[in-house]
Amino acid sequence: MNRAQVTDILLEIAVLLDLQGESTFKIRAYQNGARALETISEPLEVLVAEKRLGTIKGIGESLQQKITEMVTTGKLEYYDQLKAAVPPGLLEMLQIPSLGPKKVKAIHDNLGISTVADLEAACKAGRLSILDGFGARTEAKILEGIDYRRKYASKHLLVEAILVAEPILAALKNHPAVQRCSTAGSLRRLKEVIGDVDFVVSSQSPAEVIEFFVNQPGIVTVLAKGDTKSSVILPGGIQADLRVVSDQEYPYALAYFSGSKEHNIVMRHRAIQKGLRLSEYGLFRSAEETRDPALQVPCSSEEDIYKALDLPFITPELREDRGEFTAAEKGALPELISWDDLKGSLHNHTDWSDGQDSLETLAAALVQKGYSYWAVTDHSKAAFQAHGLDEARLKTQLAAVADINKRLEDSGISFRFLTGAEVDIVKTGLDFNDEILSQLDVVVASLHVASQDESENTQRLIAAAQNPYVHMLGHLSGRLLLRREPFKISQQAVIDACADTGTWLELNAQPSRFDLDWRLWVQNRGRGIKCSINCDAHSLVDVEYLRFGIGQARKAWLTKADVINTSNLNELRELLGVKRAKVG
């Protein structure tokens, strides 16, 4: 078993234990153990083989034993027994909003219900109300939850959430009773997939703000409406939570609700070490729970809170407890790439293959938008469904690109197209031979049809990285968020090959790709692997995806220097020649 499989099982054990009514601390220990494994930098097999698991904080004797069993034998007796003891339907019931482990256990133990279908029938028949703590409202809520789960998936692409959140944030900002407001949560941290949208507002009249919030246009359902908090369902089924606090509490609440949970736990611990207490209400000079303003360490912004804990400001994208505290303490937080650093995109399509726009249309729009260059990398012939170019059409395109560049030059415009291809990685190698590839300015190699065999896919990608004419690998994992799992690939092995060969990796900015994943960039920091943030544009609309790509790059700890297409055209041409120069 690999690390991902081991952490998945530890997390599932935590859920199963929860359903059995185990101590919450024991449950948390499994969750902490899984988290600890996610952050290790060495291969898990090595740690197991050298019996060094115990050196990881959060892995004690019992977890050491279980992890070792999983890694060496590929299974875990304890997990199998636990799984056999808990009906699979109970896990599904846990997905229903308002149902947690305690209630699921009570329903199962007292009524013998172990599937969602049975639960639905029991609610409709009013059979849940006989249980202590259950009533008609609970039954109705469960039915609503089952319905909701059926209608909407509970996860949403970042871009969809941003699109529904932005108008509401703008409306809140304009409301006279609102002092400060922001999105928070995973949206503010720019996670690629988000569960719900969070807003934090400061106001002297919370009731007025909450009333305004629940009456926003398009709101489907109001789930909760209290004095300081409210939850609603937005169009598209996205849940939005609003929290209203006083302006003095605002920075603490914003930090708290921006998370991540793991980041906040470290913040709290730092506060405790300094004899302080950090909560969503403030930072207090007290070991006891308090909201006494006299004990408050005054902070007017998030920056002040970090400062009070002897830290530089940590930008929300980095708040995942993946090394940001260590870096902050050393003064080594990266100066992240910023929103206007990109000079162009190196992976794009035109109407020569499956793009919508002509070179002329693109040139006009891109000059207008202020870009310096744009690589034309249409599909190769293997992508016949995308009208991929064969060698003859590619040569014609090279002439067309040269022609339009000449016209740009004659008009005194500095913008240039670069020639190129998104060459398919086919079973037998690359879809174009080296002689053709050597004539192109930019070569992106991408896997579009993967085999079921992980080592075969991995080998094909490594071979592509080893080709001296391939500048970068496109959308390495092939994932489509919420729709398709990554191809069976050892991404790390391919990344290693890129590090060895000086091949760049794409950060594809299509909102359903965001591929390579930000976590892998964080894990491979400091190895000198260069990134190209590309919008993989199939139409002009897609150019705007570069903004989301920058967001993911920031989340990936990338700096301007890490990203190839922050270079100007002359620098870029030089960089494009480096790998080829090695083979002469």
Place this chain on the structure above:
DNA sequence: GCCGTTTTCGGCCCGACTGTTTTCAGTCG
């Protein structure tokens, strides 16, 4: 189940909302 300048036992982050109760448990974030 993990951890320790509070070190082998007794803690482990914590507060709002809901629905059920009439003082609180469960869920959620």
